Amino acid sequence: MTVTSEDVYALAPYAETLGVRFQRLAADGVEAELDCVHALSTVGGGLHGGALMGLADVSAAVCAALNGPENAVPATMQSSTNFLRPLHGRIASAVAQPLHAGRTTVTVEVNISDDEGRLCVRVVQTIAVRAARG
Amino acid sequence: MTVTSEDVYALAPYAETLGVRFQRLAADGVEAELDCVHALSTVGGGLHGGALMGLADVSAAVCAALNGPENAVPATMQSSTNFLRPLHGRIASAVAQPLHAGRTTVTVEVNISDDEGRLCVRVVQTIAVRAARG
Amino acid sequence: MTVTSEDVYALAPYAETLGVRFQRLAADGVEAELDCVHALSTVGGGLHGGALMGLADVSAAVCAALNGPENAVPATMQSSTNFLRPLHGRIASAVAQPLHAGRTTVTVEVNISDDEGRLCVRVVQTIAVRAARG
Amino acid sequence: MTVTSEDVYALAPYAETLGVRFQRLAADGVEAELDCVHALSTVGGGLHGGALMGLADVSAAVCAALNGPENAVPATMQSSTNFLRPLHGRIASAVAQPLHAGRTTVTVEVNISDDEGRLCVRVVQTIAVRAARG
Numbered sequence: 428m429t430v431t432s433e434d435v436y437a438l439a440p441y442a443e444t445l446g447v448r449f450q451r452l453a454a455d456g457v458e459a460e461l462d463c464v465h466a467l468s469t470v471g472g473g474l475h476g477g478a479l480m481g482l483a484d485v486s487a488a489v490c491a492a493l494n495g496p497e498n499a500v501p502a503t504m505q506s507s508t509n510f511l512r513p514l515h516g517r518i519a520s521a522v523a524q525p526l527h528a529g530r531t532t533v534t535v536e537v538n539i540s541d542d543e544g545r546l547c548v549r550v551v552q553t554i555a556v557r558a559a560r561g
Numbered sequence: 562m563t564v565t566s567e568d569v570y571a572l573a574p575y576a577e578t579l580g581v582r583f584q585r586l587a588a589d590g591v592e593a594e595l596d597c598v599h600a601l602s603t604v605g606g607g608l609h610g611g612a613l614m615g616l617a618d619v620s621a622a623v624c625a626a627l628n629g630p631e632n633a634v635p636a637t638m639q640s641s642t643n644f645l646r647p648l649h650g651r652i653a654s655a656v657a658q659p660l661h662a663g664r665t666t667v668t669v670e671v672n673i674s675d676d677e678g679r680l681c682v683r684v685v686q687t688i689a690v691r692a693a694r695g
Numbered sequence: 696m697t698v699t700s701e702d703v704y705a706l707a708p709y710a711e712t713l714g715v716r717f718q719r720l721a722a723d724g725v726e727a728e729l730d731c732v733h734a735l736s737t738v739g740g741g742l743h744g745g746a747l748m749g750l751a752d753v754s755a756a757v758c759a760a761l762n763g764p765e766n767a768v769p770a771t772m773q774s775s776t777n778f779l780r781p782l783h784g785r786i787a788s789a790v791a792q793p794l795h796a797g798r799t800t801v802t803v804e805v806n807i808s809d810d811e812g813r814l815c816v817r818v819v820q821t822i823a824v825r826a827a828r829g
Numbered sequence: 830m831t832v833t834s835e836d837v838y839a840l841a842p843y844a845e846t847l848g849v850r851f852q853r854l855a856a857d858g859v860e861a862e863l864d865c866v867h868a869l870s871t872v873g874g875g876l877h878g879g880a881l882m883g884l885a886d887v888s889a890a891v892c893a894a895l896n897g898p899e900n901a902v903p904a905t906m907q908s909s910t911n912f913l914r915p916l917h918g919r920i921a922s923a924v925a926q927p928l929h930a931g932r933t934t935v936t937v938e939v940n941i942s943d944d945e946g947r948l949c950v951r952v953v954q955t956i957a958v959r960a961a962r963g
Contacts, residue, residue, distance in 0.1 A: 706871070706872045707870075707871045707872060707877060708867055708868055708869070708870050708871075708877075709868065709869050709870060709871060709877030709879055709880050710877075710879075712868040712869060713879065733842055734842055734843065734846040735842070735843050735846060736841075736842050736843060737840070737841045737842075737843060737890075738840045738841060738902050738903070738904075739902070743841060743842075743843030743844075743883075743886070743887075744886045744890075744905045744908070745843055745844075745847065745879075745882060745883030745884070745885075745886040745887055746843050746883065748879060748882040748883065748886065748908065749877075749879030749880065749882065749883055750879070751879075752877070752878045752879040752882065753877075753879055756871075756878075768872050768873070769872070770872075770912070770915075771878045771912050772911070772912055773909075773910065773911055773912070774878070774882065774908075774909070774910045774912075775907075775908070775909045775910075776907065776908040776909075776910075777906070777907055778904070778905050778906055778907070778908075781904075
């Protein structure tokens, strides 16, 4: 299954609204980034936790879909996020990878780093993947 | 401590960018809502999980600050989200309440419901609250 | 479906090993308790977090099974625990209730309190419930 | 700081009660194991989730203490667990490593594997580490 950024934006408009850009869309790793702009910031000037969780959620959902059955529609059931340090700088870079791919759910780990490659946010999501009814 | 929507938007610009409106800003309960618009949606037309976690994070942070020391700056350390059902309709309504207020951290529970009052999302966050240096 | 403590011990021997006693086994609420003995304690003398999570896990699994299809076998997929205060005293009392019962998963909230009824631990679990093959 | 299994058992009696054995006690990695015995099992014969979370909690707490200030007492604030597959076999092997060590909290990742080295359980904990008062 080949997926493009346009496919993701069409299915999940919030991904485009938030400003997520995809560098890589593959089953073994989805890479995406978000600019650290004032509109997405919080106290202290770093990226807001809500924007960071949005970046993670968007990336993890695509990763889960790519690890599910053909045309699987991802639905996040559970998301656990640890904020390790504030994310300042120019860009937030997310990498989403499958921890385990089951028949009906995929568990995805997302790591978000800053410009210096320091891990700032760790997310693990349990995502249901069910084949779309044709 | 009295806090207004404008105070929150000034400190956390992402809250305004996302479109969060506050109905109540008090230590024992922060109430906020978000319109279910296409730009914030996902597959199937419901509100995107990232937008919902943004609404929860914004509400919980204000609740934590109001339960912390004077002029406390909230910093979310951990956030756990359970998505119970898709949120469709007109408005997502969040209520954030303190589960426990400690000296340096506040644990906040957020419940997000749809127009019919059905619980769609449950979030629990651990938030550090440290007095701002004067 | 009627379930007894003996049924739970037979299916999940760890419940008996840990020392969990059930007061109530019903779909809308499972109540269980654990004695605060030295063998289950940690630094400072309170109940160890591992024992508390064991009590929660045992209680939540039964609650999920009672909310699933006939003869459902529960399998915890995700568990999020917030430790709000140390649990000292004589007994830890857990109440597990369904937050949402879906077709294949049940989300259960568990609250564990001390002798004075103070909330010490909050757990939310996502539990798969699949009908046992006959 | 050098720590022995006996130190851990003395401080946290539940670690010994559960049957946790330590292979390595170092700041950059705590390794521990638990036998898959009937008394710790659940439906299907695998290790019970409560026993697995106990193993993880014990390992993470020691790891956090070793990454905190001298004589730090660890207190788990939040624990998120993903059960990826049932753990059958002879032994459950846990490795706890710091994701981030802050001044007052340490975030620890624990991976629990089976005899074949397959990842069965992933845990992330936020643990307060405060210097014991002398």
